[in-house]
Amino acid sequence: MSAILSAEDLNDFISPGVACIKPVETLPLQDPQKQDNAYEVTTEEKVTEQSHPPAQISLTDCLACSGCVTSAEAVLVSLQSHAEVLNTLDAHPVIEPSRLLRQYVDGATQTTDEGVGDLDEDGRLFVASVSPQVRASIAATYNVSEVEAGYMIDHLLGARDGLASGGRYGNSFTWIVDTNAMREATLVLGADEVLNSLGQPLPPLSPTSTQNPLTSSPPKPPILTSACPGWICYAEKTHPHILPHLSRLKSPQALTGTLLKTVLSQRLHIRPEQIWHVAIMPCFDKKLEASREELTDIYWRPSSSASIPASTRSPVRDTDCVITARELLMLADTRGISFPSLPRTPLDLTQRPPFPDPVLSSFLFPPSPRSTRAQDPSAGTSGGYLSHILSTQLALHPNATLTTTRGRNADVTDYTIHAADGTSLFRAGRYYGFRNIQNLVRRLRPPKQGRSRMPGARVPVKSELGGKGMEYAYVEVMACPGGCTNGGGQIKGSDVREDVSAKEWLGRVDEAYFSLSEAESEGEEHEGGGRVDGQEHSLPQRSEKAPAPPTIRTILTHWSTSTGIPLEKLAYTSYRSVESDVGKEDRSGAQERVVEIAGRIGGGW
Template identity: 60%
Template sequence: MSAILSADDLNDFISPGVACIKPIETLPVQQPQEDANAYEVTTEDKVAASLPPPPAQISLTDCLACSGCVTSAEAVLVSLQSHTEVLNTLDAHPSIHEPWLSQNGLNGITNGNTRISNGLSNGSNGNHAAPEGMLFVASVSPQTRASLAATFAVSESQAGNMISQLLSGPMGLKAGGAHGSSFTWVIDTNVVRDACLVSAADEVLSTLSPSTTTSPPSSNGGAIDTPPKKPILTSACPGWICYAEKTHPYVLPHLSRLKSPQALTGTLLKSVLSLRYNIPPSRIWHLAIMPCFDKKLEASRSELTSTAWLPSQPLSSPIRDVDCVITARELLHLASTRGIPFASLPLTPLPLSTRIPFPDPKLDAFLFPRARRGAQAPVAGSSGGYLHHILRTYQTQHPGSVLRAERGRNADVVEYTLTAAGGSGDVVVRMARYYGFRNIQNLVRRLKPPKASRLPGSRGAVRRPAGGQEAKEYAYVEVMACPGGCTNGGGQVRAGEVEEVRAEAGMVEEGGGIGGKGPVEQKEWLGRVDEAYFSASSSDGEEEDGDSDTAMGGADDGLDVVDGVSRGYVHGILQHWAELTGVSVRDLVHTSYREVESDVGKKKKSDVERVATLASSLGGGW
């Protein structure tokens, strides 16, 4: 999705295009006649024709249901998730405060319905209804922290502390607003990503295992209850998913069924908090701070709502697992709108004495480890390291195997081959990385099913896309829409914006500025963001209690550990979560995909044409 989808840029309005999924009836504006009688009785039609048409309100949910592109600021006014929505929500609802923690949702009192003064009141206060209280939680991606770290010349860890100070600290949002509302927890999605990495490796190993029986094809190629086909394609990038669902539905059977770290964090937070505190999901408001605008589309998906984990409690309307998504640039707008100098926020973490424990001890230790796990190696890439973790898992199961990487047609295409030990050259597995839509188009073209030849005398011969067999030899492909990976997301601070952001913050150019806005300067700037991303570690002044095993939950007893991630520990956390909520691990961790069909932009048949088609199909004449 283009960066023009920042809410700040959508300030113009031109009539919707003919392919808009929500067109408005455009009536000609009539000029008033000079001799018109002011006391003449008129009709509603005449009044409507004399008024300018209202803007077409199109939400991101509508964009997901439309096969044509309606996400253009030049055509429609799109209703977006933005920093303005964050501030409006904080001002409309007081934070739910600590007294309800002692109840723990286990004393028979349903929080959200009691008349108490902690933001949960639904009753009246004098002659005015008390505002509904909300439990505010946030999650932050490592790519966002890296972008802000490069911008303000601090470490990735310090940038994360600044974000926490803004969202939860005394100098941040808590110091202003109608109610002084702030976020109770700020989650690092790196932690939940470990669960995604382990689950991704499990999915690939299980799907490609010789003992796995191939299930018959489903009418819905991306159904949650069907395993993906080889090659398995990453599903963590919503821009890529949207593209596949709308333009190439034949790749849906290949998509991984796993939720992204953003989606999985939302499911974890809302399912556990609503259960343990007896708070309706609608009273838990989850903000995600992500590197690209496409994450707003992901949050709007109907599959990522409370219906996935509350099947026995149907709601009048499903509650989204992620209520709002903003990017690094929008986070800075949020701070400046409240008059908070982001660059002046403390670089240190919030005091441990102010931290409120998560309502489950095991999940608290998982979400808030005492020590951060070391940074990923640059070879893992800037998009979470799915491919790298799966390859390392295969290497763990094949001791002595050798991994060879070969660059493709450009730096965003890399092929990996894992060969068995002993110099036999036997291939254990082949995988690849495809970043950027130009490369993605080549990939999906190779996966396109062969078509029967229409040439006379072909006798059933088929035409295969060039390179199709080569693409199908891959076991797994890490697919990301942005060239260079997620650190280059559309919502990140760009090279041409750095000087302006630093000037607004009153900073002196300490780390050296970027002199221009061209592709060369942007590439140099992306290198700095990547450096901040890969240099993330636990040695940036944060307090550490215990050894590195504590970062994995204190479990290293012979468990299968891959790149510092304990697979056994993660499996135990997921199983504990499933038992806590009464929902299977599959339903909590997986999701589904579907082909998006629409008549938008297509010529519609007239009634005469439809009747003629029906008559001919029934054998009748016309």
């Protein structure tokens, strides 16, 4: 969604724009027998006031762009907002995991004598996930490190002096997960997806297995990233010919939600709807992603699971609510908490109950800082999907070299892996911003019938840089110019200082995203790093190399086997073509208007 939208923009009297996919319904004509006499003269007090129902538009009805000028987008924002977080915290008593767990037995859990029978049916277990781009936005705003920004967020969400200091029940979030953990899982699976699509051998999913089972129905090359919901929404509603090329992987937000709902519901023997997951993300479009029907428990729920009653059939979202960095500050302000005054030290681990799966606990809550590894600026600000795939391809060709060429602007980059003899082995691209995405989409459009090519034949998508370059095998696509650190929900420079330019501010956020705290060790070592007892100590850092695939693959195998759910259901999703007039032949120029407005706001849809 556009960065200019907020809940205060709600106005049901705004007419839909020409790009809206849900046209205004025409009211049926009145029954002639019930119509008033056209020649009858009446007074004003006898006229019956008509009461129009409020707009009824669901999240999946709305195009994630500024071309729709209805109140729909404002309604969507208000449905998932900081106010909704506070209302939910105040509406339900918290479920204490300590009531449900007695001990671990061979990685499994035992329920207490009270069991679920004594559990309040209205209770909720509150969990949260935070993206690294949000921490970078907070770090730039308060001139702290990205790690310290993460600690401040932890204290707001999970400490006694945070959200728990107010409200009806004094609730807080039991576990706060860094989405970097599941991002590393998507990197490994994404590289496998490319290998499978190109017919290259796949490594085993687990060191103990002999093959990788994820070999069915790979997307067609070039594979396009699917982690950006604004881009996915645009493709589904305007260019359905793109769908066979989209990566089937869930985004880190969706994958984190699936992991939390599957593991906690089974290990704690509670229903998925009793687990309330809020994600803190850099853009408004993540709210649209959370609303997708494909990202609910009906797609992974075991029909015979004892922990999930058979009577439960209504879909439960893997991510119940999404708020942005700006809404995070509003969350603190509404509770009367001064965000910059929050501690910049790790949470007291005694306040956090143990995660009910020891293997996944070490993966989700590592002893190292929030940033599990330093990001290379060349990897971009959107997770490093393309960077990891290039590293994987280079590992397959030890003597190969990588050539990087900038496109027509800084948001278009071409990457080519050359063999020792100069032959092109692998080509990929990076396209950020909808102006550049338009060029990519046009070149993926199948040719019209009547030309020399067979009907439905695909035009090879080569580098826009010209020459005899080979066809793209992979393209990293993101809606926002500059990547995810420039999401529409991020804190803007104008909110902090009036004299800072948008470009300068984005540079500060990017610097925070790519850096780790450089505190020097002078005190007692503390799990998670940071300042302890007024003294600083060194923050342990992992190698700048990609995460060890066996470790990630072992985690994925454990997740699947421990829950009894195939990994295909846990980690992958699907897409659908949405009927729309947008992108089709349109004499009114709706498509051009959508692109123009989206480009004018300079920060995604």
